[in-house]
Amino acid sequence: MVTRLSNYFLRTLREDPSDAEVTSHRLLVRAGYIRRQAPGVFAWLPIGLRVKNKIEQIIREEMAAAGAHEVHFPALLPREPYEITNRWTEYGDALFRLHDRKGADYLLAPTHEEAFTLLVKDLYGSYKDLPLSIFQIQDKYRDEARPRAGLLRGREFTMKDAYSFDYTDAGLDASYQAQRDAYERIFQRLGLEYVIVKADAGAMGGSRSEEFLHPTPVGEDTFVRSDHGYAANVEAFTTVVPEALPIEGLPEAVVRDTPDTPTIQTLVDVANAQAPRDGEPWTAADTLKNVVLALTHLDGTRELVIVGLPGDRDVDLKRAEVAFAPAEVEAATAEDFAKHPGLVKGYIGPGDQRGLVLGENGSTGIRYVLDPRVVDGTSWITGANVEGKHVFGLVAGRDFTADGVVETAAVREGDEAPDGSGPVHLARGMEIGHVFQLGRKYAEALGLKVLDENGKLVTVTMGSYGIGVTRALAIIAEGNNDEKGLIWPENVAPFDAYVIATGRDQAVFEAADGVAQALEGAGYDVLYDNRPKVSPGVKFGDAELIGVPKIVIVGRGVADGVVELWDRRSGERTEVPIAEVVERLQAQRTI
């Protein structure tokens, strides 16, 4: 059936909605694809649902090709399984919780590891049943602190989540690879550029984790990539560790007066004025900055830890979170300093040959960890733990030691990739997919075991694979538009062709109707703007806003037996005889 605009449930807005900032949000609302219901919660109108269904269909086809079977879980789940895996607590405020009439706790699932694991446990008990991959396309709920950017970060969103079950590590690797390959095909079909980056497995545990990031300025993640193949989320980036240097022959450390030098820059200025170095001036990279962080451990205890890193580097709190996981990390507060009078703010240093200040063996007893660049034999200007004094020539491994090495320094443009593939560039990306090996965490917690070939019970190992469906839709919209409106790629467009009848001549409407019917007959989904008494300008504007890639204008040319084919993306219009419309569009078709 041809969809006729005169009675289709679609209303475009002439002006941008006032609450939308990012392009995809603005255009999807204005063109009548979605409507806001609550912060981060959207209703899908018929035309929006069509695009969503197209994306889901592509995912379903590729999941089937990868051997995964579709299931469907409730969004509403009881508390107990999440209690067992501790996620009822760990998920914190981001979990939507509710009660039934008896007061029992329920949640709106933010993801479904527990439900899937328990279902497989219910039904399977033998290694012969494995491997198994199952997936669903389901709405997920997360009570985000701040939903934003329309569909890009909502509180309700549609996600494809797949889970694999194996009883060997090799099996998990194969299942993981199958999903990873399927993801590549899915994103290619969706026309979404992606970069696969190493990701931090984080609190989810597991050994291998990769994110599919779509490079875009509206992205929330920062990632790095080299020109020769390396790509990683900044959280997962590892520093190339320099060789240790010989200690012999290095001059003794000297304490100097450096009044009014609470910051690295003031210190460098004073150092160059009072103790200039032969050859080249001191820079921030010659100083050792000691940053005080406060960790909050899972049991609620607060611990101070001091990170020593080159003065030209800043601490990246997200990287620090990874380094100190599962503890939460924040900068130390004035209160923290007050509790540790041994710490002289602005002049903190590890100590010197006369005695250590930082570290578990130091006078403060505060854990002291170093950036990987601070290898043995490197010499530093750093705080002397006295107001207005710094130590010059303090040598790592000779004058001080630390309790460990951690990656907390912010990654910079030009840093060397750990795989030797050259300097990295920083870019913004939006996570559109995530594959990771959960391992046995959930199976262990929930008791999912099978009997192996030897009749022994073994714990199943799992993988988890997600694609944000509605986020992918928004990202496609974000990357396919112009000042007039959306421009859908053919394989996710809500319709294959958009027929416009202009004018008021009955013959035009009859001809347009014929064109629409002919296209439908050829297998096209057609949206036909048959609205009477609507001016051509309005119809053209709506067509551009809605963004169906192929438009057929039926109007003044009808008398001569021709119509115009209008390519939404290129803007090109060509006249063709009415009888050839179907043929011409088919010739242009790329899918």
Next chain:
RNA sequence: CGGGGCGUAGCUCAGCUUGGUAGAGCGCUCGCUUUGGGAGCGAGAAGUCGCAGGUUCGAAUCCUGUCGCCCCGACCA
């Protein structure tokens, strides 16, 4: 949770400083005209000015409180 902005018709907004009968454009309804780039004329329907209290003869406007929304940051498997 911190910072900023905003709540007035379906939408986008003016009015608030300086209190005095609720406004515009678009959209919607009816009639006539118009029909290749968001038409014209005429007639209409449509609002608890977020909510609650207060000041005042009188509050969209001033005061207090409160709720909500948007943006930036923190947070974000």
